[in-house]
Each structure stands twice: as C-alpha cells, then as structure tokens.
Amino acid sequence: MPDHIAGRPSSATELRGDCAQCFGLCCVALPFAASADFAVDKPAGKPCRNLGDDHRCGIHADLRQRGFTGCTVYDCFGAGQKVSQVTFGGQDWRTGSKEHARQMFDAFPVVRQLHELLWYLTEALGLSAARPVHAGLRTALEKTERLTRQTPAELAALDVAAHRQEVNTLLLRTSELAREGTRGKNGKKKDRRGADLMGARLKGADLRGVSLRGAYLIAADLRDADLRGADMIGADLRDADLTDADLTGAFFLTQPQLNAARGSAGTRLPESVTHPVHWAARR
Template sequence: MDELRGDCANCFGLCCVALPFAKSADFAATKDAGTPCRNLLADHRCGIHDRLRDKGYAGCTVYDCFGAGQRVSQTVFGGNDWRTGERQKMFAVFPVVRQLHELLWYLAEARHLDPHEDLDAAYAEVERHTTAAPDEILTFDVAEIRAKVNVLLLRTSERLRTSAKSYRGADLIGARLRNKNLSNADFRGAYLIGADLTNSNLTRADMIGADLRGSDLSGADLSTCLFLTQPQVNAARGNAKTKLPAALTFPAHWRQDGTRRR
C-alpha cells in the first residue's frame, strides 16, 4: 500500500498550508487555512520535523494524509506548485482527496483480508475519483461515497470476527481495560481517550474510527486489528511489547518515552 503512505518528497507541504490549527496542547501556535506554517521551509519540508513534539507540535505527529498529498500535487495538479499554480483550488481539493485516500486504505486492507470482487470494484471507483479533474473532485459527495464503502467494510468485519460483542460508539474514556480479552470486539467509533488497555488482547477487534488519543497500549496485542490506522496508533502510548499490524510503523515518540523499536 505504498501509494497510500505520505511521500513528503513529492508533496508541496499541503498539510502544512491548506489545513488550519488552533493553539493548544497539540499546536504551539494558531494557523489559518491557506496560510503556510511558520516552520515550513522553501523546499516544502518541515524545519522541525525531528523535534515536533519538543516544539509543541504533537498534533503534526499524529496526522497522516494516506498519500493524498502527493496524489494532489503530482497527479491532480500535474506537479504545479501551489505557490505558482491554482492555490485556493488546490487547498480545497486536498482535504477531499485525503478523505478518499483514507477510504482506499480501509478498502485495501479489506481486499487483503477478505478478497471479493465487490471490494475490488469499490477500490477502483474511489481511486478514479482521486485522479479526476479538480473541479470534478470538488463536486463529490464524500459522505455518500463513504456510506457506500462502509457497507462493504461492515460486511468484511462481520465475516472476519467471531464475536458479536460490541462497544460501537461507546464512551470508554479513561476506562480500565487492562489485561482484558477484547479479541473480535467491535470498537467502531468508540471513545477510548485515555483508556488503559495495557496487556489487553485486541486481535481481530474492529477499530475503525476508534479514538485512541492518550490511551495506553503498552503490551497490548493489536497485531491483527481490523482497520487500525497510523494516526490512531500515533495518538496513543505504547512500549516495546506492544504488537502492531505489519502495515503500521512503531511511533517515534514511543521510543523517546524510553521504549525501543520492536
């Protein structure tokens, strides 16, 4: 799924310009949409990339465009820099394509786990949307596209999980779930902010849309979680004993917290 991973070398720093953020625990300063981040260099790279958390930009470390940045930069706008091209249109197209690329990530995982021609067709259709002309992309009803894809993802989840135990949309903020067998459970859209999942078994659990900000995944087994993404993992805490799916990488800030790469 390399095409669904961010490639900053082939992007024009779109996430650092197009998106807004407010001064908070996640961002050291406020930035309006369409305004370049003060840390953005002339070559579109981040000047503090290896020190983002130290400098107060933890929010940047949990963001992932799923490859939308290079798709918009190199394909949709043909390699034309926002500084010289259609600036406002590029900034409007980027968040739309980012949502579509997130759907492609889920569909790619579903195709790998449960191959089916309906998933193939859905993937091809969404991918075509990401390569359309800018004006056409801006007409897409992403909510409608997401709803159609979600039917297929739900079907895949139900076929792969052996448990009907559901925490869908549940308020589990700060919940004590350490040492629990939560395998095959449905956590779609659950609020797990600050939850203690230490040493818990989350194999085959459906994690799509689950909010893992500040949750403790130390020693937890997420190796076969369904629809877990890098932003979710980056927003959580873990240690060297945390088991992640092969498609995800061990967050750098976990290592900085005294852990080592698995």
C-alpha cells in the same frame, strides 16, 4: 512508471504520505487551532510558520518538544503527493495563481478522505474471511481510485459523504465476516461501536473480536489488553496506553491512530502498521 501515474489502483505503499513528492499541503491547506496538539492558531490556506520555501518543516525533528504533537500524528494516506503530482501535474501552489492555490487547497482534503477509504478497502481485500464481499470491495476500490483522479472542479463538487456511506456498508460486512469465530472469554463478540470508553480501566481486558468502530478510547488504560481480531476503524486512541497490548490481527487500524497513542516495544501490532518512534523514547 509508478502505479499512481500509470492509472492503476494505488498500492499500500502509495497510501502513505511521501513528503518528498508533496508541496507541504497539510502545512498550508489545513487549519490549526492552538491546543495541546498545536502551539499556534493557523487558518486554512496560510502556510505554517515552520514551513520552509522547500516545502520542508523547519522543526521536524523537534515537533513534539515544540508543541506540535498534532503534526506527528497526522498522515495524509498519500493524498499529498497525489494532489501535487497528479491532480496538479507537479505545479507548485507557490508558483501558480491564487486561484490555482485555492483549488489545490480545496482538493487536498477531499482526496485525503478518498485515500483513507482506499487504505481501508485495500486492507479489507487482504482479509481472507471477507472473500464473500471481495468482488464488491474491488469494485469500490476501483471507483474510489477513479474519483481521486478527477479534475479540481469535479473533486470540489464530489459528495464524499455519500461515497463514504457506500464504502462503509461493505466495510461493515467485512468486519462481521472477519470477526466471525473470534470471541472473548464470555463467548460473545461484543459491539462497542461508538462507545464512550474515555479513561476506561481496561488493563488486561479480553477484547478479542470486539467492534470498537468509532469508540472513544482517549486516555484509556489498555495495557496488556488482548485486542486480537478487533475492528479498530475510527477508534479514538489519543493518549490511550497500549503498553504490551496485543493487536495482532486487529484490522482497520491506521498509523495515525497509533501515533496518537502510547505504547511500548512489547506492543504487538498488525504488519500494516509500525511502532511509532516516540514510543521508544518513553521511560
């Protein structure tokens, strides 16, 4: 029996979206705004025009070419299958009542936030340098997992921001421990948390052990940059150029962040993520 059904904490593989076990929730529950990422406007709760009756995307292979780049970047961290198969016991939003559908659409973004926290906590527990806070991380992981299994009404009433703050305190300490001893050329561990680095020219930059938590790196030139051991949580990498950059040992780096960036076969990544397919198509 899969871990997510048996009640044990989710494994890393279960914290990745599994569309085959989901009812297309990201294509229905979430709103789209016409932009460079989405070709059309779509309100929350309305199915995307490309969603089929089988909950599959009708243009999945051509999303980028058809103006839906945002869809190729998004990942629910496994929340879609959790809400579909666990919270609602496999009952489709199409076949239930309007109230059933509304509850499902309300629950999905809450569980998605919780699953993102599960991803970070799971990664933090894999960092040997964070052993001093492993006990606290395990407790937070178990609590977060329990929260994902609440009823729709309980999920709707959950103060996700408060829980996220509790977890963030542990993740901040994890970052400090993990970056200890990792220094750039100037011998210091810079804190660039929340920095505005949009379009920054950082080609070949030594960013080892730097905290880039929440930094704005939109369209930044990070070609050949050394990002080993950097804290990447929440960094906005939209259209950032990571060609031949070294992110070995970078932590709290998620697949959606990479999907939003540009890179190459020469970009070195942590084992927890993979090279996006569209990188290979670049010339």
